[in-house]
Amino acid sequence: MIYVDNGAIIHFARICARLGMLLKHAKPGRPQGRGKQEKIFRFVDQSFVPEAYDLIEQGKIQTL
Structure with a gap:
């Protein structure tokens, strides 16, 4: 699993899927992450x- 903020990363979801990684986004406006x-x-x-x-x-x- 990779944990990222909500910044735009072109093709990153596709790359993670090919590598078998779960892409997890932080919730907008939530400082916990x-x-x-x-x-x-x-x-x-x-x-x-x-x-x-x-x-x-x-x-x-x-x-x-």
Whole structure:
């Protein structure tokens, strides 16, 4: 499942369907869902990416 806001993304629903992913939209005007995507992107960028690059440089992983 992928959780997105209500921004227009051309062909995104079709791509998700082809990948077998459920596309879930946040409700308009509902602040409960806001910021979740930004938090996960920040986590990936600050935690996962540097560790992955270190492991790649050490030859411990070759593919994600």
